[in-house]
Amino acid sequence: MSIEADRERFVATMREQAEIGGTEDGGLHRLTLSEEDERVRDWFAEQAEAAGLDVTVDEFGNMFAYREGTDPDAGTVLVGSHLDSQPYGGIYDGAMGVVAALELVRTLDDEGIETTHPIEIVNWTNEEGSRFQPAMQGSGVWAGEHDVDEEYAKTDPDGATFEEELERIGYKGEVAAEPQREYDSYLELHIEQGPYLEESDADVGVVTGIVGFTWGAITFHGEADHSGPTPMQYRSDALVAAADVITQIRRIPSALGERTVGTTGYIDAEPNSINIIPEEVTFTWGFRDPTEEVIAEARARVLAEAEYAADREGVDWEYEDRMWADPVNFADRCVDAVADATDDLGYDSMRIFSGAGHDAQHMHKLMDTAMVFSVSEGGKSHSEDEYTSWDDCYTAANTLVNAAVDLATE
Amino acid sequence: MSIEADRERFVATMREQAEIGGTEDGGLHRLTLSEEDERVRDWFAEQAEAAGLDVTVDEFGNMFAYREGTDPDAGTVLVGSHLDSQPYGGIYDGAMGVVAALELVRTLDDEGIETTHPIEIVNWTNEEGSRFQPAMQGSGVWAGEHDVDEEYAKTDPDGATFEEELERIGYKGEVAAEPQREYDSYLELHIEQGPYLEESDADVGVVTGIVGFTWGAITFHGEADHSGPTPMQYRSDALVAAADVITQIRRIPSALGERTVGTTGYIDAEPNSINIIPEEVTFTWGFRDPTEEVIAEARARVLAEAEYAADREGVDWEYEDRMWADPVNFADRCVDAVADATDDLGYDSMRIFSGAGHDAQHMHKLMDTAMVFSVSEGGKSHSEDEYTSWDDCYTAANTLVNAAVDLATE
Numbered sequence: 001m002s003i004e005a006d007r008e009r010f011v012a013t014m015r016e017q018a019e020i021g022g023t024e025d026g027g028l029h030r031l032t033l034s035e036e037d038e039r040v041r042d043w044f045a046e047q048a049e050a051a052g053l054d055v056t057v058d059e060f061g062n063m064f065a066y067r068e069g070t071d072p073d074a075g076t077v078l079v080g081s082h083l084d085s086q087p088y089g090g091i092y093d094g095a096m097g098v099v100a101a102l103e104l105v106r107t108l109d110d111e112g113i114e115t116t117h118p119i120e121i122v123n124w125t126n127e128e129g130s131r132f133q134p135a136m137q138g139s140g141v142w143a144g145e146h147d148v149d150e151e152y153a154k155t156d157p158d159g160a161t162f163e164e165e166l167e168r169i170g171y172k173g174e175v176a177a178e179p180q181r182e183y184d185s186y187l188e189l190h191i192e193q194g195p196y197l198e199e200s201d202a203d204v205g206v207v208t209g210i211v212g213f214t215w216g217a218i219t220f221h222g223e224a225d226h227s228g229p230t231p232m233q234y235r236s237d238a239l240v241a242a243a244d245v246i247t248q249i250r251r252i253p254s255a256l257g258e259r260t261v262g263t264t265g266y267i268d269a270e271p272n273s274i275n276i277i278p279e280e281v282t283f284t285w286g287f288r289d290p291t292e293e294v295i296a297e298a299r300a301r302v303l304a305e306a307e308y309a310a311d312r313e314g315v316d317w318e319y320e321d322r323m324w325a326d327p328v329n330f331a332d333r334c335v336d337a338v339a340d341a342t343d344d345l346g347y348d349s350m351r352i353f354s355g356a357g358h359d360a361q362h363m364h365k366l367m368d369t370a371m372v373f374s375v376s377e378g379g380k381s382h383s384e385d386e387y388t389s390w391d392d393c394y395t396a397a398n399t400l401v402n403a404a405v406d407l408a409t410e
Numbered sequence: 411m412s413i414e415a416d417r418e419r420f421v422a423t424m425r426e427q428a429e430i431g432g433t434e435d436g437g438l439h440r441l442t443l444s445e446e447d448e449r450v451r452d453w454f455a456e457q458a459e460a461a462g463l464d465v466t467v468d469e470f471g472n473m474f475a476y477r478e479g480t481d482p483d484a485g486t487v488l489v490g491s492h493l494d495s496q497p498y499g500g501i502y503d504g505a506m507g508v509v510a511a512l513e514l515v516r517t518l519d520d521e522g523i524e525t526t527h528p529i530e531i532v533n534w535t536n537e538e539g540s541r542f543q544p545a546m547q548g549s550g551v552w553a554g555e556h557d558v559d560e561e562y563a564k565t566d567p568d569g570a571t572f573e574e575e576l577e578r579i580g581y582k583g584e585v586a587a588e589p590q591r592e593y594d595s596y597l598e599l600h601i602e603q604g605p606y607l608e609e610s611d612a613d614v615g616v617v618t619g620i621v622g623f624t625w626g627a628i629t630f631h632g633e634a635d636h637s638g639p640t641p642m643q644y645r646s647d648a649l650v651a652a653a654d655v656i657t658q659i660r661r662i663p664s665a666l667g668e669r670t671v672g673t674t675g676y677i678d679a680e681p682n683s684i685n686i687i688p689e690e691v692t693f694t695w696g697f698r699d700p701t702e703e704v705i706a707e708a709r710a711r712v713l714a715e716a717e718y719a720a721d722r723e724g725v726d727w728e729y730e731d732r733m734w735a736d737p738v739n740f741a742d743r744c745v746d747a748v749a750d751a752t753d754d755l756g757y758d759s760m761r762i763f764s765g766a767g768h769d770a771q772h773m774h775k776l777m778d779t780a781m782v783f784s785v786s787e788g789g790k791s792h793s794e795d796e797y798t799s800w801d802d803c804y805t806a807a808n809t810l811v812n813a814a815v816d817l818a819t820e
Contacts, residue, residue: 016722018765086686087681099788108738129685130683135685175422192639192718193638193639193640194636194638194639194641195640195641195644196641197813200461208735210460211638213638215684217431218623223790223793224792224793225789225790225791225792225793226603226765226766226792227671227673227675227696227698228604228606228621228623228671228696228698228763228764228765228766228767229602229603229604229669229764229766229789229791230603230604230605230765230789231604231606231665231669231671232663232671232672233604233672234659234789235606237673238661239597239656239674239675240656240657240659240660240674240678241656242653243652243653243654243656243660243674244653244657246649246650246653247650247653250642250647250650250653253642254642259641260642261637261638261640261642262642263637263647263687264649264650264688265637265649265682265683265684265685265687265688266679266682266684267518267649267677267679267682268682269676270678272675272676272677272678273540273675273676274625274675274676274696274732275539275545275675275696275792276675276792277673277675278674278675284684286636286685288636288637306647321642322684332557336617354638354639355636355638355639355640356636356639357638378642379635379639379641379644380633381635381636382635382636382685383634383635383638384684404604
């Protein structure tokens, strides 16, 4: 029943994309709307056109490559991910989902298969959210979650706007950034970015949903003072209060759930001088879990800890919610298509919740969605150490190919 | 026995200097070797020359204004402080010591007093150490603690070298930065920068010494990872380890001594992104105390805490000692001259150890030294909120004048 993707071609295509913005240490530095992003977009368009696909670019830079189906009334099966990377990130994150989708249409051509449903490959703009916020920006705009003009006005750390940069690289298209046709379903292959598959000796992951999360920032306002002559009991040290809460953010998940995680990724202290008591410190919280109740409880606890720490240190405080995402449970029929593909191919698969956000969570609002995860060695990502063996890459790609054919065939 | 400085003239001169680099909020932004520093140096030279003093500038920008004594063999009494300020600091820190020294020679002229010993006013270059490190740079070079060429090569955050900036403002003199004559003693008036005088309802402080300190930095090397899919037990979070130690730096002084203080003033996290587990975090320690043993013990404890925190979080760590200063005990005859002056003037004085470093600690290595402290309201300094009433300023200035006359008269 199953078809086989071309391992050699798939690996060669992965290697090709990895050269565009590749780093000396074997990683990838391909920030969204950079010159490297422009080059990888040009490369993707060439690959898609060479496969006979019709390439369009929307006003937000999202790229689509369309393959006809046999039934003019059948909804399109959308398959893809993103080609942008984290600063000095890995060569698999995102890119493998687009390369696997290219391999899907190439395999169909090899086998002379016509699908009932059209198939469309997508490369979403700015999934990473490191140069311009928020993450998953292109898919979010396309899903109607963000306003195009508001997102155009976002600036990078050098003050360049998103719109200027999109125009500069020549990828501001004419088409509105919203669905232009009827869609049946969405499939996305991605590396796990966590250790669960490797730990369980699974070949590939059948992703059943995405954890939800809360992101926010707390600021303590203390009093700047000379660090020498100010007795300890006179101090209102914003950094001590922050340190208190950061240690609690490490501890809160252990009281809530086995899949709960909590992180402070960002901290800024002012005036940040060895000889001055810190006056103002801002730092972030982030908690993720598969259930909404746990996420809400984690957020409540970190705010309570901020209150305790502020009392202890005699500082003022405020907080700002930055982002909230409900946990997502993917559509059974898409999850089943992925699971069936792994069974047909004889892979040892494992059902898994995604710990990271993906463009799939915006697609989930518009259509039935599921994901395929490849093993991530050591769970490392957002780093040049990110690694997946070509065997594991191919296993995931082959799963995607077969699940997509299943969904695209009536 | 005592003489009286001119309160009105002294306050007017304080106000005059405070206009050079004065901020909207009543503070002072007069970074070393800035345009504002150039202007206040020009102003100081004018004031000194108008008082008939012989002004010289050494190769490191230290400014001296010399008044003859009657005995050609008597050592000079050096009196002064610094005219540079912290970024958005206060108008008293440093400047008052120079203005009070000007008031000293003006009062002597008013009263027609000739002293046995010559008197010299000094304005030390870069006491603050915020634009170029280290603090007390000019007096340190002059005392032979630092090499002139090494200090010339130091750069500010914009990459300008000390030497370029010194030349740019026209204050690189010809004279070697080292004592050019025989000195008898050094006196410095400064604001307390701590709350002890105000707390004790004292009029003025007789400074008997300066606390010693240890400064250093600890760096934790963890692993960068996506903050979503990485389970808590897989993490090596450099910021969590840092937070652990920062809370201990708050606690260590309470176990050591009533005058011990401990501070983390600086922290830097990489990559510092809300969605990535911190890979590398560097932060500083600073401990001060009047006794060497306590300072050494505090340093040992913070290093032990770093080891514990690294073990807990599974991160690597290293540290760097940045500075060590032994506690200083001033010369009895100079401390007595200050104490006698307060008695003669009928002031309610208090003996006090300085919690902050001062140029006086470099002078202490070369000659008998003591200091006068004015009350600091709320102990605030290194901030625009720094405040001392004119009454308290004048009390301290009058004490300095009389102590200096005592030392300069045989």
